[in-house]
Amino acid sequence: MKIVSQNFYYSFIILHFSFFFFNFSFNTWGQGNSLLWRISGKNLEHPSYLYGTMHSSDPRVFHFADSVLPAFEKCEAFAMEVIVDENTQSTMMQNVFMENGGTLRNLLTQRQYDSVQYFAMWNAGLMISYFEKMKPLYVAMMLEMMSGNDSIRRNNDPFLDQYLESEARSQRKVVLGIETVEEQMDIFDVMTYSDQARLLMKSVREYSDDTAGFHQMVQYYLSNDLHKMMSFENDLSLPDSLYRALITDRNLRMAIRIDTMIRHHSTFVAVGAGHLGEDDGVIALLRTMGYTVLPVIPVFNHLMKDGWYQITSSRNNFTAEFPSVPVITTDTMKGRIIWLYSLSNKDQISRQEDFRVIIFPASIDDDDIRVFLSVKNIADITLNKSTEEKYYSVQRNDKMRGSCLFLYSGDKRYVILYASAHKSKDVSRFAGSFAIK
Numbered sequence: 001m002k003i004v005s006q007n008f009y010y011s012f013i014i015l016h017f018s019f020f021f022f023n024f025s026f027n028t029w030g031q032g033n034s035l036l037w038r039i040s041g042k043n044l045e046h047p048s049y050l051y052g053t054m055h056s057s058d059p060r061v062f063h064f065a066d067s068v069l070p071a072f073e074k075c076e077a078f079a080m081e082v083i084v085d086e087n088t089q090s091t092m093m094q095n096v097f098m099e100n101g102g103t104l105r106n107l108l109t110q111r112q113y114d115s116v117q118y119f120a121m122w123n124a125g126l127m128i129s130y131f132e133k134m135k136p137l138y139v140a141m142m143l144e145m146m147s148g149n150d151s152i153r154r155n156n157d158p159f160l161d162q163y164l165e166s167e168a169r170s171q172r173k174v175v176l177g178i179e180t181v182e183e184q185m186d187i188f189d190v191m192t193y194s195d196q197a198r199l200l201m202k203s204v205r206e207y208s209d210d211t212a213g214f215h216q217m218v219q220y221y222l223s224n225d226l227h228k229m230m231s232f233e234n235d236l237s238l239p240d241s242l243y244r245a246l247i248t249d250r251n252l253r254m255a256i257r258i259d260t261m262i263r264h265h266s267t268f269v270a271v272g273a274g275h276l277g278e279d280d281g282v283i284a285l286l287r288t289m290g291y292t293v294l295p296v297i298p299v300f301n302h303l304m305k306d307g308w309y310q311i312t313s314s315r316n317n318f319t320a321e322f323p324s325v326p327v328i329t330t331d332t333m334k335g336r337i338i339w340l341y342s343l344s345n346k347d348q349i350s351r352q353e354d355f356r357v358i359i360f361p362a363s364i365d366d367d368d369i370r371v372f373l374s375v376k377n378i379a380d381i382t383l384n385k386s387t388e389e390k391y392y393s394v395q396r397n398d399k400m401r402g403s404c405l406f407l408y409s410g411d412k413r414y415v416i417l418y419a420s421a422h423k424s425k426d427v428s429r430f431a432g433s434f435a436i437k
Contacts, residue, residue: 034295035224035273036068037283039262041292046266049075050258050282050293052273053160054221061160061221064325065298066312073328074315077265078168079258080161081272082184083177095185096138098193103132104139107197119143119204136196137188140203164270170329172337174265178257179250187250190241224298226277248280255285310433311341316359318414321433323355323426333372336361352400353420355430360413366406369415379404379417394419402427409436 037050049071054061072078105113116139117128124146131139158166168175188196220229254271261267275282286293302310304321311326312319316339326343339359344352356378360369373379381392381404394402394417402419416434418427 033224033226034065034298035221035226036065036071036296036298037276038071038294038296039258039286039291040294042290044262044266044291046076048258048262048265048267048269049296050276050286051268051270052226052276053164053270054218055159055161055272056218057159058218060218062163063222063300063303065224065296065300066302067296067298069325069328070312070314071296072164072167072268073171073313075173075266075268077174077176077261077267078164079176079178079261079267079269080165081177081254081270082179082181083165083175084181091181092185095182096135097133098135102193104128104134104136104197105132107136107193108201112197112201116200116204119207123207135188136193136200137191140196140200144203144207161270164268167328168268170327172330173268176261176267178254178261178269178271183253187245188242190245221273226273229273247275251275251280251282251285255282255289258282258286259289259291308429312437313341314437315339316412317409317437318357318359319433319435319437320357320416321430323353326355326357331372331376333360333364333368336364338372353426354400354402354418355426356415356417357434358415358417360415362408362411362413364413369406369413373415373417379419403431405431405434407434407436 035052038047039050040047051068051071104116108116113128116131120126120128120131120143124143126146131142134142165175191199217229254275258267258269261269271282277283283293302312304310308321308323309325310319310321320341322341322343324343326341329340329342331338331340341357343355358373358378360372364372370381373381377396379394379396379402381394392404392406394400394404396419400419400421402417404415404417407414407416414434414436416431418430420427
């Protein structure tokens with residue numbers, strides 16, 4: 001019975017922290033207010049970065065500070081809490097059921113059972129029999145994720161962690177999982193089924209579709225205000241054993257594995273923001289290991305007043321302005337990596353525009369670049385004139401036209417390309433904003 005998309009499986013396995021996101025009371029700590037932290041020292045050849053995520057698909061959490069995407073781009077590897085694939089889904093589903101024939105009916109009184117039945121039907125559209133043999137805490141998590149207007153049943157947008165993983169794969173980074181699915185699945189087994197059942201009933205009875213708390217947390221997150229995020233509290237207390245398994249023990253495991261990862265690759269590490277702070281948080285543990293871990297103070301100058309976005313690439317040494325944040329991908333040609341910064345943009349009357357900055361190695365000549373652009377259906381180009389800079393007219397089989405410019409600097413060849421089905425002033429601004437650093 002398939003009731004939700006693959007996004008559900010991702011949510012189910014990685015949201016152990018999010019399920020209790022509002023339920024911890026943290027002390028504050030004086031380490032700095034930032035979601036992005038630079039890791040250096042201990043003879044690292046290149047720095048790595050630690051980034052606190054919010055496991056959410058809310059569009060607001062994708063509003064990155066200026067330093068985030070450049071740090072992400074220049075790292076060789078990307079690490080996240082757990083990698084979700086088909087094997088992960090299979091392992092997860094094998095571990096959600098109670099052992100020795102346990103059932104919810106045996107754990108709950110008739111009145112409790114009826115309450116869960118009503119909640120499941122009203123909020124998730126499912127009979128309680130669907131959950132009958134599942135461990136109670138997983139039932140609570142599933143019902144939480146499947147309830148409300150923004151539930152996993154109604155929203156298939158990628159979570160922030162998923163987005164970063166997708167971008168990492170597009171950029172051909174090494175993608176690493178900090179934890180295994182088995183380790184995450186084992187977390188809740190520190191509690192007896194009876195204790196889990198009590199938390200299930202608490203979550204059902206105290207459920208509210210009031211999103212004020214969530215929106216407040218998003219505002220703290222957007223402000224990079226870890227002080228307020230970590231002191232945000234609710235009235236649901238967790239057993240000490242679950243808190244240790246969910247937070248303390250995982251923080252130590254994460255720090256040990258991050259230590260190994262960053263010795264091999266410069267790595268952009270993305271974990272839930274709740275794992276960063278406190279004396280037993282990942283930041284403090286990495287410092288104890290001898291690393292220098294410093295906050296990258298957030299600024300937001302790259303988002304222009306008119307909504308355009310200035311991208312700065314430290315890897316490819318240029319800046320350019322796009323109507324919004326471009327997608328960064330890679331391709332190959334003759335065994336060499338090609339970097340593409342692309343934005344396909346529609347204006348208010350759905351007229352299409354394409355903005356691209358493409359970086360080739362200097363060893364690839366103009367004719368090969370023209371073939372690449374044609375084969376990839378990016379542009380068929382014809383030479384207009386040749387000076388020290390080469391200008392081309394662009395035509396595509398979807399009737400879009402435009403222009404592009406070839407520039408050369410050091411070991412790189414830059415192609416700045418614009419195409420549209422209509423005349424626009426955007427081409428002048430886009431091309432004029434490009435600068436080699």
